[in-house]
Amino acid sequence: MSENSAPKMRPYGRQLFICQHGDCAPPEEALKLQGVVRENLGVLRKLRNPERVKCTLSDCLGVCRGGPIVAVYPDGVWYHHVTPELMERIVQEHLGEGRPLDEHIFHRLYPAEQTPVYAPDLRGDAGSYDPESNSVRTATSETADSGYAPAPDGDDGENSAEVIDAEERRRAARRKKLKKGLVIVNTGEGKGKTTAALGVMTRAWGRDMRVGMIQFLKHEKARFGEIKAAEKMGVERIGVGDGWTWTSKDMDETEARARAGWAKAQEIIQAGELDILIMDEFTYPLHYGWLDTAEVLAWLSEHKPPMMHLIITGRYAPADLVAYADLVTEMRNIKHPFDTQGIRAQAGIEF
Numbered sequence: 578m579s580e581n582s583a584p585k586m587r588p589y590g591r592q593l594f595i596c597q598h599g600d601c602a603p604p605e606e607a608l609k610l611q612g613v614v615r616e617n618l619g620v621l622r623k624l625r626n627p628e629r630v631k632c633t634l635s636d637c638l639g640v641c642r643g644g645p646i647v648a649v650y651p652d653g654v655w656y657h658h659v660t661p662e663l664m665e666r667i668v669q670e671h672l673g674e675g676r677p678l679d680e681h682i683f684h685r686l687y688p689a690e691q692t693p694v695y696a697p698d699l700r701g702d703a704g705s706y707d708p709e710s711n712s713v714r715t716a717t718s719e720t721a722d723s724g725y726a727p728a729p730d731g732d733d734g735e736n737s738a739e740v741i742d743a744e745e746r747r748r749a750a751r752r753k754k755l756k757k758g759l760v761i762v763n764t765g766e767g768k769g770k771t772t773a774a775l776g777v778m779t780r781a782w783g784r785d786m787r788v789g790m791i792q793f794l795k796h797e798k799a800r801f802g803e804i805k806a807a808e809k810m811g812v813e814r815i816g817v818g819d820g821w822t823w824t825s826k827d828m829d830e831t832e833a834r835a836r837a838g839w840a841k842a843q844e845i846i847q848a849g850e851l852d853i854l855i856m857d858e859f860t861y862p863l864h865y866g867w868l869d870t871a872e873v874l875a876w877l878s879e880h881k882p883p884m885m886h887l888i889i890t891g892r893y894a895p896a897d898l899v900a901y902a903d904l905v906t907e908m909r910n911i912k913h914p915f916d917t918q919g920i921r922a923q924a925g926i927e928f
């Protein structure tokens with residue numbers, strides 16, 4: 578093994594700290610509790626068990642009353658007035674079965690529903706430990722085919738299962754090197770929806786990907802900064818709008834332009850010559866009912882090339898579009914210079 582090789586030893590799944598400093602409770606009580614832990618750990622002491630527990634007598638845990646104080650990591654759970662009987666239950670129910678004893682907990686580092694990722698899950702070796710053979714069927718080996726990670730034995734907590742599931746999905750994706758053309762939606766009342774889409778466009782352009790943009794409401798003759806930039810970058814940009822709905826002098830014309838824009842977008846998508854197409858402000862024709870959302874989504878399901886990314890921007894994204902998309906971000910206004918200081922849109926920042 579070279580000097581810089583990573584250690585091969587499997588770290589502990591959890592660690593118990595028992596305060597023996599002496600202010601919250603007599604130190605001998607801490608020693609007694611440590612004995613109870615040792616007697617009851619059972620398979621949680623086994624070296625090969627990914628859930629094995631380390632019990633440590635600790636210096637002051639910063640509470641200094643109501644002891645003995647016992648903390649469980651990485652759970653971030655603190656127990657008070659821990660008697661030998663309670664210690665036994667903590668080992669069996671909390672550590673063994675994944676059921677913290679809520680009525681004896683006085684402090685949590687995380688809300689109960691946000692159980693932090695547990696060490697075996699993080700490492701990817703959570704699984705069923707077989708004390709008979711002193712071996713473990715790891716999540717990695719169990720999930721190689723099924724893509725499913727079982728919860729540790731006795732863990733029936735919904736949140737914990739979700740954490741494992743999310744982590745396993747990430748591992749499965751890494752294994753399979755999954756790729757697909759995403760449908761991305763930037764919506765919400767806040768600023769930055771189009772800007773974020775253009776950021777992705779710039780990134781993709783930098784990677785020599787073929788990018789294009791179709792703007793549904795902004796006037797076809799608009800000369801915003803992003804349009805000038807797209808032109809300088811040689812990005813195809815098609816404007817089909819006649820302005821904004823609230824300034825439109827002819828709503829029929831606005832609607833007809835949106836429909837024509839969708840026809841143009843269909844043409845571009847079906848041609849499959851782009852890697853990324855931004856459909857700027859496309860949520861509005863859907864929101865105003867100029868286009869039928871269900872029909873649009875059905876068409877996309879059938880015709881969008883699998884590796885082509887679509888980025889749709891605009892407020893009021895319909896719920897069906899949100900459900901259909903792979904990635905949805907909502908921009909939210911926290912503070913705006915116009916609201917607080919009366920500063921209007923500035924070139925290079927807003928347009």
Ligand code: FES
Binds near residue numbers: 636642644
């Ligand atoms: S002395 Fe035990 S927590 Fe402070």
